[in-house]
Amino acid sequence: MNAPAISIDALRSAVSAFPDDSLMPARLDALDHMDRSGFPTPLQEEWKYTDLEPIFDISNRWLADGAANAPAVSHQDAIAVICQSVEAHWLVVANGFIDEDSLARAKVSGIAVTRLSERESAFCFDAALADLNTALLHDGLHIGISATTTLDKPIGILIVDDASTCVGVSQSRIEIELEPNSEAEFIEYHASIGDADHYANTVIGLKLGVGASTNFVRVQNRHLNHSQTARLAAELDHDSRLDCCGFDLGGRLIRNDLHVEIQGRGASATLNGLYLAGDGQHIDNHTRSDHRVGPATSAQEYRGILSGDCRCVWNGKAIVHAGADGTDAQQANHNLLLSEKSEIDTKPELEIYADDVKCSHGTTVGQLDDKALFYLRSRGLNKKYARQVLTRAFAGSIVNKSPITTLRQHLAEMVEKRLGELTDGEIL
Amino acid sequence: MLEITNLKTTIGTTEILRGLSLSVAAGEVHAIMGPNGSGKSTLAQVIAGHEDYVVTSGTIHYKGRNLLDMEPEERAREGIFLGFQYPVEIPGVNNAYLLKAAVNARRKHQGMELVDAFEFLKLAKEKMEVLGMDPRFLNRGVNEGFSGGEKKRNEILQMAMLEPDLAILDETDSGLDIDALRSVAQGVNAFRSPDRAIVLVTHYQRLLDYVEPDHVHVLSEGCVVRSGDKSLALQLEERGYDWLREAASE
Numbered sequence: 112m113n114a115p116a117i118s119i120d121a122l123r124s125a126v127s128a129f130p131d132d133s134l135m136p137a138r139l140d141a142l143d144h145m146d147r148s149g150f151p152t153p154l155q156e157e158w159k160y161t162d163l164e165p166i167f168d169i170s171n172r173w174l175a176d177g178a179a180n181a182p183a184v185s186h187q188d189a190i191a192v193i194c195q196s197v198e199a200h201w202l203v204v205a206n207g208f209i210d211e212d213s214l215a216r217a218k219v220s221g222i223a224v225t226r227l228s229e230r231e232s233a234f235c236f237d238a239a240l241a242d243l244n245t246a247l248l249h250d251g252l253h254i255g256i257s258a259t260t261t262l263d264k265p266i267g268i269l270i271v272d273d274a275s276t277c278v279g280v281s282q283s284r285i286e287i288e289l290e291p292n293s294e295a296e297f298i299e300y301h302a303s304i305g306d307a308d309h310y311a312n313t314v315i316g317l318k319l320g321v322g323a324s325t326n327f328v329r330v331q332n333r334h335l336n337h338s339q340t341a342r343l344a345a346e347l348d349h350d351s352r353l354d355c356c357g358f359d360l361g362g363r364l365i366r367n368d369l370h371v372e373i374q375g376r377g378a379s380a381t382l383n384g385l386y387l388a389g390d391g392q393h394i395d396n397h398t399r400s401d402h403r404v405g406p407a408t409s410a411q412e413y414r415g416i417l418s419g420d421c422r423c424v425w426n427g428k429a430i431v432h433a434g435a436d437g438t439d440a441q442q443a444n445h446n447l448l449l450s451e452k453s454e455i456d457t458k459p460e461l462e463i464y465a466d467d468v469k470c471s472h473g474t475t476v477g478q479l480d481d482k483a484l485f486y487l488r489s490r491g492l493n494k495k496y497a498r499q500v501l502t503r504a505f506a507g508s509i510v511n512k513s514p515i516t517t518l519r520q521h522l523a524e525m526v527e528k529r530l531g532e533l534t535d536g537e538i539l
Numbered sequence: 540m541l542e543i544t545n546l547k548t549t550i551g552t553t554e555i556l557r558g559l560s561l562s563v564a565a566g567e568v569h570a571i572m573g574p575n576g577s578g579k580s581t582l583a584q585v586i587a588g589h590e591d592y593v594v595t596s597g598t599i600h601y602k603g604r605n606l607l608d609m610e611p612e613e614r615a616r617e618g619i620f621l622g623f624q625y626p627v628e629i630p631g632v633n634n635a636y637l638l639k640a641a642v643n644a645r646r647k648h649q650g651m652e653l654v655d656a657f658e659f660l661k662l663a664k665e666k667m668e669v670l671g672m673d674p675r676f677l678n679r680g681v682n683e684g685f686s687g688g689e690k691k692r693n694e695i696l697q698m699a700m701l702e703p704d705l706a707i708l709d710e711t712d713s714g715l716d717i718d719a720l721r722s723v724a725q726g727v728n729a730f731r732s733p734d735r736a737i738v739l740v741t742h743y744q745r746l747l748d749y750v751e752p753d754h755v756h757v758l759s760e761g762c763v764v765r766s767g768d769k770s771l772a773l774q775l776e777e778r779g780y781d782w783l784r785e786a787a788s789e
Contacts, residue, residue: 183717211609409767451629462676480627482627483627484628485587485589485590485611485627486587486623486626486629486681487629487637488587488610488611488612488615489587489611489614489615489621489623489630490615490637490640490641490701491612491615491616491639491641491644491645491695492612492640492641492643493610493639493650493703494610494612494645495642496640497612499641500632500637501629501632503631504629504630504631504632504680508630508631508633511631
């Protein structure tokens, strides 16, 4: 029996319906590559805990239905709410289509936004989901930040999907390039509406030039019936700095791949994240830091709060390549399990091929601290409230580390709201 | 105010208190002394309502009510305060936030008006000044990264803010340098009043140089083996605990 997969034939026929634009050769190459390499299966170590079968199923149904997405999101309100609640230069990708108005608004000094179809784009063909993204891509965006630019507010990338009329599949692709000594902040924001099944697949590339500096916050707040795979691949040149923080609040089957290539001395990468999962959710965060040279630092801390019948995965890999002396790589993953049915698979991995390195990792899985709970109760806080205070504090430490300060209040409110939903059961 | 009769408690399979009786009236300061492992801290935790300790027999009445029927939070709201021997660090929970939530939980229970942010800050700063605490401690995580002395001062600050009727201070003097000991003692003395009772659990006599007790009790193997006035504490300082154990076993 064949492993579950998306039908290549159906994909070919969907791709043949695309306009014959400059991206077509890349789409066809991606199809061929996918055909040869196949799709991830749980037999592969990288996919051991996350079975993509539900996503293949949505994709096949969508292809069978004619591979049609609504051309624009009918719920413009949802977009407006997000864009108005967070101050940023917003670029909107709705159901996989780039919103022309948002592109026109983003004409700001120091930022150059162009469609991928209008430039020489080099697509690399490596991972099946990135190939799927290339094959079904209507168009993507390239965001260039010119040298020594400093921006007045973050650049927001709102990836929003509407599955209110039919099952949907959407692709979004963003290539970001920061020229030397520029500074910019990015918000990658995923949201979705509609009760039909939906699968969204995002690929983001982030290149930091010499001395460039960026704060990057990813917010995933999808409909609890919608699934997503997202990949962020960052390349860091000399003395560049990436401070990245991801928040997973919604979604059904979520897989995030974050890959950082440290290519220049003095570079630093901070990769933090928070995932909150409840009934029926599966949230998988895979990170990989390749230290090609040293000295350089990477530090990551992911925290998870799991409630109800859910499963989360954290796999943090740091590879210190030969010659990358002076590397400092730290990893931590802490999990709070609020229910008996929740499950976490946590796995830090270090591969070290250099001599002079400082590496550490640690993971914890547990319940709320009984001593802290008693302490709060002995001060008059009732048991339920004390538990909420401690749960909030556990999540709050990541919210407070999220590097875009103007976004924190919004994040804190969303986290608070989701925690309220997750902790309203008898467990508190 | 507090009436303990023939109290026996276990933790796991170990019996710790073995028939302890104690009576504390409003306005009094009692010192509970005794060697390590005699059950002093257990007594403090049981009064505060720690669930790990199981009361197998005996009674505790507080203001005439059966204390053992009350949840820890209800005890706190009814005016019982435990100053912890090892105050818990709670990163991410703001010290001021906890203090205000605690004060208002008690006020609400008493049918009093809740304290607002402005009034709270004014009150907290006043109390902190008496204790020689930097107001910046308000904005830190609860006991997070506090030194031993700072943690104990923070306990006394909580006590001063909560204005309990019965304060049990568990080894509040341990690990303090002389300056910290003095300011903690000052806080305790400022708190003394005819309406309130204080129980000082202590291993050493030195706190009692600054806070003068009305009654001193010596615990050994889970029972009060001797009670007296403050001179008993001085005797213990001189002679240690062994003579009492011998006297008790005779």
